[in-house]
Amino acid sequence: MAKNYTIELIKHAQQLAITHGEPHIVVQVASGQIIVMRDGKLRGAKLLERCLP
Numbered sequence: 001m002a003k004n005y006t007i008e009l010i011k012h013a014q015q016l017a018i019t020h021g022e023p024h025i026v027v028q029v030a031s032g033q034i035i036v037m038r039d040g041k042l043r044g045a046k047l048l049e050r051c052l053p
Contacts, residue, residue, distance in 0.1 A: 009036050010049045017051040025050050 006026070013024040013036045023039035026049040039050065 006034055006048065009034055010051070012036055013049065013051040017053045021053045023050060023052050 009026050013026050016022075016036065017024045024036055025039050025042075025047060026034060026036055027042060027045035027047055028034050029045045034048065
């Protein structure tokens with residue numbers, strides 16, 4: 001289940017990168033939550049995927 005959710009978030013990040021024209025990343029924060037955000041400082045999060053426009 002978690003693996004499919006991560007794949008869906010990566011697909012979402014790819015769509016955001018293309019539509020906004022800015023790189024987006026998928027990261028895992030210390031609590032274990034996986035989030036999508038614009039590329040920038042990780043602040044201790046683990047980078048899972050970087051999506052370029």
